[in-house]
Amino acid sequence: MKFQAHLPHREMDSGQELKEMISCVLLYYRHHKNQKEIAQHLGLSHSKVSRLLKRAYGEGIVRVELNLPQLPRLETALIEQFGLRDAVVIPGGLGEYTKEELGWTAARYFERVAANGIKVGLSCGYTLYHTIKNLREHHFRDLKIYPLSAESTLTLVDLFPNTLVGMMAAKYRPHVTAYALHAQLIAPLEEIDRERKLLLQNQEIRRILEEAGNVDVALLGIGSIGRDTPGFCTLAEFFGVRPDQLLALEVVGEINYQPFDAQGKIVEREELRKLTSRVLAVPASRLRELSRQYGKSVIAVAGGAKKAPSIRGVLTGGYCNILITDEEAALALLDGLPSGSHP
Amino acid sequence: MKFQAHLPHREMDSGQELKEMISCVLLYYRHHKNQKEIAQHLGLSHSKVSRLLKRAYGEGIVRVELNLPQLPRLETALIEQFGLRDAVVIPGGLGEYTKEELGWTAARYFERVAANGIKVGLSCGYTLYHTIKNLREHHFRDLKIYPLSAESTLTLVDLFPNTLVGMMAAKYRPHVTAYALHAQLIAPLEEIDRERKLLLQNQEIRRILEEAGNVDVALLGIGSIGRDTPGFCTLAEFFGVRPDQLLALEVVGEINYQPFDAQGKIVEREELRKLTSRVLAVPASRLRELSRQYGKSVIAVAGGAKKAPSIRGVLTGGYCNILITDEEAALALLDGLPSGSHP
DNA sequence: ATGGATACTGAAATTAGTTTCTTGACACAT
DNA sequence: ATGTGTCAAGAAACTAATTTCAGTATCCAT
Structure with a gap:
């Protein structure tokens, strides 16, 4: 179909595009015209108006602001009751x-407390995965990112620290250093101590683990124990420790692969050795020390009513100094307190 | 169909509603779920989600911010070239x-310069109509609102000052005082002077006109002359002055019902008396005096390439000290200057 | 209790908005 | 010239969102 005349060159410089975009934005958002009308009056097609508006959003010409009523009462109560430095x-x-x-919230929090050049430590879990997914790209540089622990399996689908470290590093590419910890501790139980010792003789692993215990900002997930909770329980079963056993030993949760009871005390029972001896982790006690140091942010992120007992354990144990949680968990943690929604 | 059991009372206190609203807002705007998904996961219907989101917008929980690239170059040029106090x-x-x-822009400007208790004057026209339509309700109180002019017709559809004064007063109801000017000057031309004199002997009219000439903020439209321009031309024709005649007399525009030429000089020709003697208006010369007074804002609002000559007249004549216009008019006014969109 | 005004609901109908798909123009290599 | 990849455009197909509508519950005055 080539018999039609050449159309005149349209001068489609970017200035023209920008103007069309601005016109669309004004008419759509300020004067509440619909896209069809706008298209007609500006001599464009529907599709183009739609695309221009989308682009305007992408380029930040249009922004949506959310003014959420805050929940500061709960935050203050948490801070006071558990001696935290901050709570959201x-x-x-x-x-x-x-x-x-x-x-999302944890990502914003992290971006507020973090700065170029600091050391960051990550534990594992789905909540942290969402945190890292929500980080803005290229926001920081010269970070050093450490996994706070390493496990001995290569197959479990859970989101391991190493993976999360990689994901975070990818966000801040290319000006960050990411470290990995591998702990292939698969020997039979009676040989496991020897194997650990060997592993820890490795200079590099020792150094990484040590630095991981000294990060400026740590992001921690909190695991809960129950029949249908994935993560820690899956790992435990892999090593032959069933959730019932964990419950029988009064384990209510886990932080950085270390199981603790309702008082936040780390449970170190012989029955758990086949699990705990097979991971390498910055010890919970070290997390507690970090939490007390000036300038260190040890951020635990966890929510939902079901996680309340585990969170309580972490708070009682003092393994973090900042908590990011949700209303349901907060209410359960503060139990006596009436809800903010009933004035 | 009453044989179903009573449903348990749903505790639909406003707190619950608010929570649903917040959930919807977060999921929709922050996590980009669509309304169907949200409805499913929250156990609501599509419609309800849609309504909640709309309400959230209405209540200011969601706000859309526009970051428009500014056009300050043109503004500065206008201010400098025409000795204005400000330009948008x-x-x-x-x-x-x-x-x-x-x-919309003029409304925002007005709200910035106005304050409780001031005196406001309005001329006429569609642009001012849109200005007043865009004012936020209940934003001010104790305003005194004056028409800057009055005409002798009761039939023309144009938006007269009295109408606009009423509209503005309605916006700020009930704590404002609105004044009206009526000028029923319909006598034959030879008797018109006597009629005007009689009218002006009326104390109240004299007082209102005088106060109108002393307002703190004046909002002025600018009329242009042409075959297809409504407003002033319609009024002129009503009194038997055809647009051609106006053009022949070198009238390029009109401000507050007073025709002026390209140099901004008010055209006072015998041929126009049948028109000009039938309106009552704060004289253009008074607008010029006001423009020079400290603290008085005389705001002219007009745009479009076609209005450029009229606007130039107003600026040259010094009848305003603030101009709100559009890019096209601004470019025409500054003619030599290259457009901001071609860097 | 009873009637009626009001407000809220979800399903359905309607409207609005987005994406896909095809085409054609253009730049550049062959 | 001719092929080829990129790009942007509109039409059409599709998806998403809003509004209407009819049915109920609730509240209040009788």
């Missing part, structure tokens, strides 16, 4: 999506 | 909608 409580009622919102 | 230039290319955007 997101609204409840998000159901399945609580983790995503927790992740 | 909106983007061009809005076509039919330019007046709406001008109105």
Whole structure:
């Protein structure tokens, strides 16, 4: 179909595009015209108006601001009751999506406390995965990112520290240093101590583990124990420790692969050795020390009513100094206190 | 169909509603779920999610911010070239909608310069209509609002000062005082002077006119002359003055019902008396005096390439000290200057 | 209790908005 | 010239969102 005349060159310089975009934005958002009308009056097609508006959003010409009523009462109560340095409580009622919102909030928090050149440590879990997913790209440089622990399996689908470290490093590419910890501790139980010793003789592993115990900002997930909770329990079963056993030993949760009871005390029982001896981790006691140091942020991120007992354990144990959680967990933690929504 | 059991009372206190709203807002705007998904996961219907989101917008929980690239170059140039106190230039290319955007911008400007208790004067026109339409309700109190002019017709559809004064007063109801000027000057031309004199002997009219000449903020439209321009030309024709005649007399525009030429000089020709003697208006010379007074804002609002000559007249004549216009008019006014969009 | 005004709901109908798909223009290599 | 990859455009197909509508519950005055 070549018999039509050449169309005149359209001068489609970027200035023209920008103007069209601005016109669309004004008419759409300020004067509430619909896209069809705008298209007609500006001599464009629907599709183009739609695309221009989308682009305007992408380029930050249009921004959506959310003015959420805050939940400071709960935050203050948490800080006071558990001696925290800071706490953030997101609204409840998000159901399945609580983790995503927790992740978003934690990401914003991290970006507030972090700075170029600091050392960052990550534990594991789905909540932290969402946190890292929500980080803005290229926001920092010269970070050093450490896994706070390493496990001996190569197959479990859970989100391991190494993976998360890689993901975070990818966000801040290319000006960051990411470290990995591998702990292939698969010997039979009676030989495991020898194997650990060998592993720890490795200079590099020792150094990484030591530096991981000294990060400026640590992001921690909190695992809970129950039949249908993935993560830690899956790992435990892999090493032959069933959730029932954990419950029988009064384990209520886990932080950085270390199981603790309702008082936040790390449970170190012989029955758990086949599990605990097979991971390499910055010890919970070290996390507690960090939490007390000036300028160190040890941030635990976890929410949902079901996690309340585990969170309580972590807070009682003093393994973090900042908590990011949701309304439901916060209410359960503070139990006596009435909800903020009933004035 | 009453044989179903009573449903348990749903505790639908406002707190619950608010929570649902917040959940929707977060999931929709922050996590980019669509309304169907949100409805499913929160156990609501599509419709409800849609309504909650709309309400959230209405209540200011969600706000849309526009970051428009500014046009300060043109503004500065206008200020310098015409000795203005301030100028605002909106983007061009809005076509039919330019007046709406001008109105919005002028409304925001007015709200910035106005304050409780001041005196406000309004001339007429569609642009000012849009300005007033865009004012936020209950924003001020104890205003005194005056028409800057009055005409002798009861039938023309144009937006007269009295109407606009009423509209503005309605916005700030009930704590404002609105004044009206009526000038029923319909006598034959030879008796018109006597009629005017009688009218002006009325104490109240004299007082209102005098106060109108002393307002703190004046909002002025600018009329242009042409075959297809409504407003002033319609009024002129009503009194038997055809647009051609106006053009022949070198009238390029009109401000507050007073025709002026390209140099901004008010045209006072015998041929126009049948028109000009039938309106009552704060004289253009008084507007010029006001413009020079400290603390008085005389704001002219007009845009579009076609209005450029009229605007130039107003600026040359010094009848305003603040101009709100659009890119097209600004470029025409500054003619030599290259456009901001070609860097 | 009873009637009626009001407000809220979800399903369905309607409208609005986005994405896909095809085409054609253009730049550049062959 | 001719092929080829990129790009942007509109039409059409599709998806998403809003509004209407009809049915109920609630509240209040009788």
